[in-house]
Amino acid sequence: MKNNWPLWEVFVRSKNGLEHRHFGSLHAADEEMALENARDVYTRRNEGVSIWVVQSKHIKASNPENNGELFEPAQDKVYRHPTFYTLPDEVKHM
Amino acid sequence: MSEKEIKNPGTERSRSLEEIFEQRIARDEKIEPKDWMPEKYRKTHIRQISQHAHSEIVGMLPEGNWITRAPSLRRKVALLAKVQDEAGHGLYLYSACETLGISRDELYEQLHTGKAKYSSIFNYPTVTWADMGAIGWLVDGAAIINQVPLCSTSYGPYARAMVRVCKEESFHQRQGFEIMMKLANGSPEQKEMAQDALNRWWWPSLMMLGPTDAESVHTEQSMKWKLKRKTNDELRQQFIDQTVPQADLIGLTIPDPDLKWNDETGHYDFGEIDWDEFWQVVKGHGPCNKERLSARVNAWKNGEWVRDAAMAYAKKQEDKKLKKAI
Numbered sequence: 001m002k003n004n005w006p007l008w009e010v011f012v013r014s015k016n017g018l019e020h021r022h023f024g025s026l027h028a029a030d031e032e033m034a035l036e037n038a039r040d041v042y043t044r045r046n047e048g049v050s051i052w053v054v055q056s057k058h059i060k061a062s063n064p065e066n067n068g069e070l071f072e073p074a075q076d077k078v079y080r081h082p083t084f085y086t087l088p089d090e091v092k093h094m
Numbered sequence: 095m096s097e098k099e100i101k102n103p104g105t106e107r108s109r110s111l112e113e114i115f116e117q118r119i120a121r122d123e124k125i126e127p128k129d130w131m132p133e134k135y136r137k138t139h140i141r142q143i144s145q146h147a148h149s150e151i152v153g154m155l156p157e158g159n160w161i162t163r164a165p166s167l168r169r170k171v172a173l174l175a176k177v178q179d180e181a182g183h184g185l186y187l188y189s190a191c192e193t194l195g196i197s198r199d200e201l202y203e204q205l206h207t208g209k210a211k212y213s214s215i216f217n218y219p220t221v222t223w224a225d226m227g228a229i230g231w232l233v234d235g236a237a238i239i240n241q242v243p244l245c246s247t248s249y250g251p252y253a254r255a256m257v258r259v260c261k262e263e264s265f266h267q268r269q270g271f272e273i274m275m276k277l278a279n280g281s282p283e284q285k286e287m288a289q290d291a292l293n294r295w296w297w298p299s300l301m302m303l304g305p306t307d308a309e310s311v312h313t314e315q316s317m318k319w320k321l322k323r324k325t326n327d328e329l330r331q332q333f334i335d336q337t338v339p340q341a342d343l344i345g346l347t348i349p350d351p352d353l354k355w356n357d358e359t360g361h362y363d364f365g366e367i368d369w370d371e372f373w374q375v376v377k378g379h380g381p382c383n384k385e386r387l388s389a390r391v392n393a394w395k396n397g398e399w400v401r402d403a404a405m406a407y408a409k410k411q412e413d414k415k416l417k418k419a420i
Contacts, residue, residue, distance in 0.1 A: 040178075044182065045262070064128050
């Protein structure tokens, strides 16, 4: 029960040109082992060309309870979208 | 929030939270780890996801038994890859389960003390090579039928894990069917071996899809939470309808004298399942329950010094880095 291996989050770039995406998590003693385990657990079928691992405790996540104050203010800001602005018909593309 | 709810926090508040929650699920919204959820939802999910993870891990044992004795290199690499996938599936599922606030050690503890269950099918022995065929074809076949609907279950981490699992699972069933096909088309002894494996694995595979709807205590709630999309009996019928023609194709006989196509229902009618046997195995009296559990407990205990050594090494490296920085 002592000496539990810490939890790591795994991010994989599936091919060059794409961003790393969260794939899941795993336990490992250190960062080298976390990389090796991530390779075995998450990329057995060519799912990736690059792996990031980070200890889960280093991720600060927003709390869904605060979603209102965090994300709702963006909802009424229609002027941030191009469709808010009128253009004469003669202007075909802008 | 209404005025009444503001004045009466506590029960009123949690009732309304629960209503909002149920509405979200009804709208097919996903629930993510940090979202509010009823305690019962959390507990039910821990039970089901961990049971699923344990099944993947214990499920490596019956097949691991034949890796060194696989009849060719082709069969050996395939079986090895399949067993490795099962380890992977167990790990995806354990991680998904941990997002519900239970630690990996607690999960192992529940398995090792017998508090948590795993699929009872893995308590049957694998006595011949044909069992590798029967397990892939029937057990993985039944598992796929169970798992595909879970890809759209309401709990996000579970649904995402299931998408990965299902993608990898179809190779498992094909490799099993190929083994059976080859044996069924082989020498009379080989065909007999395949038939014998089918005879032994058929009924446990049907039981694997769970007790009948009338006996299943969790079905109603699980359907509501989309933890289940079809009832056990529906899944079992689907499995039988899909498997019988496959057996016919390779010239093997399903060991059920009552099995008959029913033109009216468009399904196969089938014989009585021995539910006493099922409950006996669930309760721990199957042929290999003790062996399976002690294999897991021993692996965990005997690996303790390795886990400790790895942590000690990690700490040493970390200290070295610190010293250099100073």
